[in-house]
Amino acid sequence: MFHYVARRLLHLIPVLLGISFLVFLLVHLVPGDPVRVMLADAGSPEQVERMRRQLGLDRPIYVQYASFVVRAAQGDFGRSIHTRRPVAQEIAYRIPYTVRMAVAATLVAVAMGVVLGAIAAMHHQSALDYGTMVVALAGVSLPSFWFGLVLILVFSLHLRWLPPAGADSFLHLILPAITLGTGASAIIARLTRSSMLEVLSQDYIRTARAKGLGPRRLVYRHALKNAMIPVVSIVGMQFASLLGGAVIVETVFGWPGIGRLAVDAIFTRDIPVIQAVVLVAAVIFVFMNLLVDLLYGLLDPRIRYG
Amino acid sequence: MTRWNALPVLLVVVVLLAMTAGSGGAAPAPARGGTLTMVIGSDPPSLDPHRTPSVNIAHAVMYETLVTVDRRTGEFIPGLAESWEISQDGTAITFKLRRGVKFHDGTPFNAAAVKTTFDRLVSKETNAPGASWVGTLTRTDVVDDLTVRLVFSKPYAPIFSSLRISFLAILSPTAIAKMGADYGQNPVGTGPFRFKQWIPNDRIVYERNPDYAWGPAHYKNRGAPNFDQLIIRIVPDESTRVIAFERGDIDILPGAPARDARRMMREGKFPFIQIPTTSGTYLGFNVKKPPVNDVRVRRAIGHATNTDEVARIALEGLAVPMLSPIAPTIWGYWDGVKQFALNYDLDRARALLAEAGYRPGPGGAMIKDGRQLEFTVWTYARMTNVRVAVVLQSQLRAAGIKLNIEQMEPATLLASTQRGEHDAIMISYGWPDADILFYFFHSSRLPTTNRVHYVNPQVDKLLEDGQTTVDTAKRLEVYKQLQRILLAEVPWVPLASELSVNFNQTAIQDVYYDKFGNLLLLDAFRTR
Numbered sequence: 001m002f003h004y005v006a007r008r009l010l011h012l013i014p015v016l017l018g019i020s021f022l023v024f025l026l027v028h029l030v031p032g033d034p035v036r037v038m039l040a041d042a043g044s045p046e047q048v049e050r051m052r053r054q055l056g057l058d059r060p061i062y063v064q065y066a067s068f069v070v071r072a073a074q075g076d077f078g079r080s081i082h083t084r085r086p087v088a089q090e091i092a093y094r095i096p097y098t099v100r101m102a103v104a105a106t107l108v109a110v111a112m113g114v115v116l117g118a119i120a121a122m123h124h125q126s127a128l129d130y131g132t133m134v135v136a137l138a139g140v141s142l143p144s145f146w147f148g149l150v151l152i153l154v155f156s157l158h159l160r161w162l163p164p165a166g167a168d169s170f171l172h173l174i175l176p177a178i179t180l181g182t183g184a185s186a187i188i189a190r191l192t193r194s195s196m197l198e199v200l201s202q203d204y205i206r207t208a209r210a211k212g213l214g215p216r217r218l219v220y221r222h223a224l225k226n227a228m229i230p231v232v233s234i235v236g237m238q239f240a241s242l243l244g245g246a247v248i249v250e251t252v253f254g255w256p257g258i259g260r261l262a263v264d265a266i267f268t269r270d271i272p273v274i275q276a277v278v279l280v281a282a283v284i285f286v287f288m289n290l291l292v293d294l295l296y297g298l299l300d301p302r303i304r305y306g
Numbered sequence: 307m308t309r310w311n312a313l314p315v316l317l318v319v320v321v322l323l324a325m326t327a328g329s330g331g332a333a334p335a336p337a338r339g340g341t342l343t344m345v346i347g348s349d350p351p352s353l354d355p356h357r358t359p360s361v362n363i364a365h366a367v368m369y370e371t372l373v374t375v376d377r378r379t380g381e382f383i384p385g386l387a388e389s390w391e392i393s394q395d396g397t398a399i400t401f402k403l404r405r406g407v408k409f410h411d412g413t414p415f416n417a418a419a420v421k422t423t424f425d426r427l428v429s430k431e432t433n434a435p436g437a438s439w440v441g442t443l444t445r446t447d448v449v450d451d452l453t454v455r456l457v458f459s460k461p462y463a464p465i466f467s468s469l470r471i472s473f474l475a476i477l478s479p480t481a482i483a484k485m486g487a488d489y490g491q492n493p494v495g496t497g498p499f500r501f502k503q504w505i506p507n508d509r510i511v512y513e514r515n516p517d518y519a520w521g522p523a524h525y526k527n528r529g530a531p532n533f534d535q536l537i538i539r540i541v542p543d544e545s546t547r548v549i550a551f552e553r554g555d556i557d558i559l560p561g562a563p564a565r566d567a568r569r570m571m572r573e574g575k576f577p578f579i580q581i582p583t584t585s586g587t588y589l590g591f592n593v594k595k596p597p598v599n600d601v602r603v604r605r606a607i608g609h610a611t612n613t614d615e616v617a618r619i620a621l622e623g624l625a626v627p628m629l630s631p632i633a634p635t636i637w638g639y640w641d642g643v644k645q646f647a648l649n650y651d652l653d654r655a656r657a658l659l660a661e662a663g664y665r666p667g668p669g670g671a672m673i674k675d676g677r678q679l680e681f682t683v684w685t686y687a688r689m690t691n692v693r694v695a696v697v698l699q700s701q702l703r704a705a706g707i708k709l710n711i712e713q714m715e716p717a718t719l720l721a722s723t724q725r726g727e728h729d730a731i732m733i734s735y736g737w738p739d740a741d742i743l744f745y746f747f748h749s750s751r752l753p754t755t756n757r758v759h760y761v762n763p764q765v766d767k768l769l770e771d772g773q774t775t776v777d778t779a780k781r782l783e784v785y786k787q788l789q790r791i792l793l794a795e796v797p798w799v800p801l802a803s804e805l806s807v808n809f810n811q812t813a814i815q816d817v818y819y820d821k822f823g824n825l826l827l828l829d830a831f832r833t834r
Contacts, residue, residue: 032717036754038351038359039435045754051433083351084487093506149545157549164549165541167508254541254550256507264348264507269717 008290016282017069023278024065027271034081034269055081057271068275077276082268087276090261095280097167098257101180101249102242104173108181109188109242110235114228116185117192121227122219124197132189140186144245148179148252165254176253180245184238191234195227202226229299236292240285336527336831341535342814344558344825345547349507349540354477354490356427356434361472363560363825364510364538368410369475369495372401372420373466377524377820382466385522386415386476386496396461396776403452407520409478410500417454421446422479424456436473441465441773461774463781467637467739496520498531498828512536525828526816532831551576551809557832558817559809560825564622564690567807578809582626583823585736586633587694589683589799590746592728594759598681604796606658608648610705611698617802620697621690624807628800630789631743635803635821638740638772638785646793655705664706672706680708681729684722687713694801695732723757731757734804738822740785744769747797758797765791 035051036043043051052058056067071078077087113136120132155175156164166172199205200223208222246259258277265273344363352358355365374385387401407415424446427434441462447455456465468474481494493501498521499512514534521528539556541547544563551559552570562570562578570576589611591598598604613627629647632639659672659679667673683698685691692713699709714722723731735742745755748769752759768788775781792798808825810817816829 030718031721032715033721036720037717043435043754044438047433047437048754050430054433083490084357085491090506149543152546152549156553160553163555164553165543165546165555166539166550167505252543252546254508254539254543254546256505256540260507260542267715267717268351 005290005294008293012283012286015286016279019282020069020072020275020279021065023275024061024068024271027269027274028061030269032269034271037268038081068272072276072279078272080265080270080273082265082270082273087272090273091258091276091280094256094258094261097255098243098246098250098259101173101176101246101255101257102239104177105180105184105242106235106239108177109184109238112181112185113188114192114224114231116189117231118196118219118224118227120189120193121196121200122215129193133193136186136189138186139182139189142182144179144183144248145252147182148175148249151175151179152252167255172253172255176249176255179252180242180249183245184242187238188231188234192227192231195230196223199223199227225299229296232295232299233292236288236295240281240288243281243284336532336816336829337834338532338831339534340532340832341537342533342558342827342830342832343537343539343556344560345539345541345550345556346560347540347542347544347547352490353493353501353504353510355436355472355475356432356477357487357490359435361436365472365475366497366824367499367512367536367538367827368493368497368501369472369477370497371470371472371475372403373469374522375470375820375822376522377818377826380821382470383523385470386520392776396463396774397458398455399465400449400453400455403454404520405452407496408517409481409494409496410515411478411481411494413478413480413494415476415496416451417448418451419479420454420476421448422482423475423477426477426482427474434473436471439468439471439473441468461776463773463776464739464741467741471738499536502535507540509540510538512538521828524818525826527829531828533827536827551811554811557811557814558825561806561823562809564624564807567624567809568622570809571807576809577812578807579817579819580624580805580807581819581823582633582635582821583736583804583806584633584635584738585734586628586631586636586803587625587691587732587734587801588628588631589698589730589732589801590758591730591797592723592726592757592759593797594726595729597679598729600662601795602658602662603679604799605648606655606662606705607702607707608796608799609651609655609658610702610707611648611799611801612650612701613801614650615701616694616697620693621802621804625802625804628803631746631792631798631800632740632785632789633803636738636740636742638782640782640786640789642786643789643793646790648793648796648799652705659706666706670706671708678708679706680710682710682712683730683732684712684714684719684728685732686716686719690804691732691734698732698801724753726753726759728757732801740788741772743785743788743792744773747792760795760797762791762795 035048035057039048039051056064079085080087080090116132116136120129123129152164152175155162162175163172205218205223208218246257247263250257250259251263261273262277265277346362346364350358350362350364353364355361355369371385372387373382375381376383386404386407388404389402391400403417409415426432428437428440428443441464442458442460443456444459445457447457449455475495478494481489485492498515498518500515502513503511514531516530518530541550547559548562548566550556571578591604593599617623617625617627626634630639630643664672664674664679672679683695685695695711699711702709722728745751747756747760747765749761749766765788768784772781772784775784806823808819813833815831815833818826818829820826
């Protein structure tokens with residue numbers, strides 16, 4: 001087990017290096033220049049050159065990349081070109097907000113998805129089954145900027161129950177979590193349903209049923225736990241991708257998370273920030289994968305780590 | 307004003323006071339305390355004016371400048387400087403500073419503070435984005451504790467327009483020494499509000515500066531603000547901002563998006579103030595690139611453009627059509643420009659195209675050498691820009707010109723125009739002085755802000771004169787001439803200058819805006 005985790009963590013290094021290099025290259029290939037954005041329109045060519053030198057942007061790309069890697073290894077991501085604040089500080093500010101939202105959205109997604117999926121599977125090929133799956137399909141197809149605004153209109157403006165923007169309290173978390181969670185819940189619902197259907201057709205379920213177990217006990221005690229194995233993996237992946245989906249939701253709900261930091265950084269071509277945000281997201285993604293794999297072992301004793 | 311003509315003014319004031327008292331409609335007395343909440347769309351990159359490409363209300367509430375503008379007349383009035391004197395040759399301005407002013411950290415405001423601030427602004431090491439606002443400033447001299455002199459290598463006429471902008475706000479020398487590059491996270495000014503807290507992308511919180519006693523003369527209240535606290539919320543999404551305001555979470559909503567502004571004006575639930583802005587939206591050509599390298603084609607496009615319609619339809623009527631490259635609110639705009647403006651005139655447009663060798667083809671499209679007259683405009687992927695471009699597209703179609711629209715993100719657009727890859731762009735500027743033309747048309751600004759790739763020695767000369775002519779009347783003459791030339795050569799087709807509609811909650815009283823659209827909060831209070 002320990003060796004397995006250690007090996008997985010070692011694999012992380014080349015992955016992160018690869019990702020960071022690709023991002024580095026991409027940002028340099030895209031037209032637009034952070035110095036120009038920073039100096040607005042007023043900068044003289046001489047001033048532009050000076051700033052480029054100050055920021056080390058005049059050096060060849062591979063030198064910039066090497067110095068980035070060396071510094072990043074020491075936990076120093078440099079300063080943002082745009083705000084001049086340390087990048088590590090910029091990210092540290094926002095990570096808690098985004099993680100909070102991703103966790104809340106995941107809870108919403110799992111609660112909605114598993115319940116809908118289980119209901120659909122238990123009423124296989126009935127109107128309830130089809131109805132639930134149509135709802136799930138609608139959920140995944142709704143664009144989140146639109147859905148978010150509809151929620152704001154209904155719950156903030158008309159009913160006045162919940163605030164439309166900000167990040168002060170638990171109340172501020174509800175609407176963005178629902179917006180973000182609904183899309184993910186659809187995927188989880190579909191997966192829960194098909195996984196449940198498969199489990200329900202297994203011999204041990206038939207045996208349990210033959211022994212006279214009621215449908216409720218059957219589903220909750222025996223079927224659901226085993227049906228959750230593939231669902232756990234998708235939840236793990238969804239959590240990581242929620243960090244990405246947060247970009248739009250954070251903008252609509254004025255949530256000060258890392259998604260907005262990423263968008264702002266891309267618009268201003270703020271290379272150190274883009275770089276660091278992508279790295280952080282990659283680390284989270286890889287760790288979630290690892291966590292999912294370890295959870296598999298807990299849920300399914302047949303899986304062993306060598 | 308001499309002592310003698312003060313008397314009739316006083317009489318008028320007394321009569322007016324008597325009238326208001328007689329009508330019984332006395333305004334509610336300003337209440338103290340409470341929190342004022344307003345909203346903006348994005349975080350300022352820094353609260354250090356020397357480290358940000360743009361300044362806004364987040365700076366203006368806590369910093370102050372040497373001069374400011376009267377909200378009613380738009381004239382320059384004392385800010386941190388009580389008076390000033392310009393040398394005969396226009397290369398030196400001597401400011402007498404206000405006595406008894408203190409920075410938020412307790413440091414006294416004086417000539418040394420002004421010098422430290424300006425030295426930092428122009429230093430190569432700071433490399434401030436706002437450094438160009440001081441033009442040809444060469445040094446700042448301390449004459450005595452409360453007298454400071456700005457010395458220029460040659461006269462720089464737009465300096466007063468610059469001096470009132472937060473880029474040139476005076477910073478605390480103690481804090482500069484202590485904070486260095488981190489000034490923006492611990493900003494210290496002399497303004498009515500002092501900085502308390504900044505949660506990036508969420509809010510900036512300020513508290514009342516209790517020592518404040520030097521408000522500009524256009525306020526009733528020249529002391530500390532009525533509110534205990536000011537919160538600037540940051541909400542990027544336009545619709546969410548509007549809803550948060552309508553719901554009462556926010557007291558002041560400046561610059562409501564046109565669509566919502568129209569609706570809210572109709573519904574009449576909230577008081578609003580409609581003000582002109584110093585912004586201008588224009589269609590700028592790459593004058594080096596066919597087919598718009600032909601001045602007759604450019605002029606034809608100008609005459610085929612109906613700016614009234616652009617303002618009325620594309621901008622929801624919340625704009626005024628622009629006749630000149632200089633927006634009507636900007637100093638230097640000349641009313642006589644009307645007779646040279648590119649009026650909407652389709653016959654004239656067709657005649658100009660015929661002159662340029664184009665003949666009507668199938669479907670009315672203008673054709674020359676077997677090719678249709680066609681060009682592409684690049685614009686930001688922003689709702690209003692896209693709507694203006696679409697209206698333009700349909701107008702030009704009537705003249706047989708095909709317009710393609712391409713939407714881009716700002717950094718890309720700016721980089722690509724520098725390389726001259728575009729036919730035309732449609733963007734906006736905002737500036738307080740006609741000197742803006744220098745950035746857009748002077749050959750030395752090629753290929754950066756001179757996005758039209760325009761080179762004309764006569765225009766260069768006039769633009770330089772515009773910067774160095776201190777005599778206001780003579781300077782205006784320079785810009786008159788420039789406007790005539792630019793309307794004849796048509797590197798731009800000026801389109802419209804947007805109005806800004808600012809809403810506030812009914813309980814918030816005495817919120818003012820100056821003619822540049824700046825929010826003035828010292829008199830504001832909440833009725834109880």
